[in-house]
Amino acid sequence: MEKILISACLVGDKVRYDGRSNYTPLIKQLMEKYELIPFCPEVEGGLLVPRNPSEQKNHKVFDNKGKEVTAYFEKGAELAYNICLYLNIRIAILKERSPSCGVHQVYDGSFSGKLVNGMGVTAKYLKQKGVAVFNEEEILSLLNQ
Numbered sequence: 001m002e003k004i005l006i007s008a009c010l011v012g013d014k015v016r017y018d019g020r021s022n023y024t025p026l027i028k029q030l031m032e033k034y035e036l037i038p039f040c041p042e043v044e045g046g047l048l049v050p051r052n053p054s055e056q057k058n059h060k061v062f063d064n065k066g067k068e069v070t071a072y073f074e075k076g077a078e079l080a081y082n083i084c085l086y087l088n089i090r091i092a093i094l095k096e097r098s099p100s101c102g103v104h105q106v107y108d109g110s111f112s113g114k115l116v117n118g119m120g121v122t123a124k125y126l127k128q129k130g131v132a133v134f135n136e137e138e139i140l141s142l143l144n145q
């Protein structure tokens, strides 16, 4: 069974900044076809649950108190890719709009809810390394392949 790296919050792990999950019901169908490897780059990168929300600005990441947290995000991205290498994972499903996991859109750094086109730190790194990245809204297309 092919393995997929997946944002841990999508399978129900309460690893979001606010201690909640982003459980996605399509996970059950996905598990019939793929072996899912849950991973949270922010937690694995060294951040705690709960934590202050973060957004990207000028190629760096800051929390909503103004503290730069880029190093945690970059470490999480590297660890995500290490797992892909180690387990021969070629596909990742990542939570849209997250500063780590966003695939097509992220928040603009103003903490005002404004979205811009762009990728989270881990999503971008995995894509650069050749991993195919999808968001949770694209799970159906993977199921129909």
Ligand code: SF4
Pocket (backbone or CB within 6 Å): 006, 007, 008, 009, 010, 015, 016, 017, 039, 040, 041, 042, 043, 095, 098, 100, 101
């Ligand atoms: S970093 Fe990714 S996996 Fe972790 S809570 Fe945020 S969206 Fe979910």
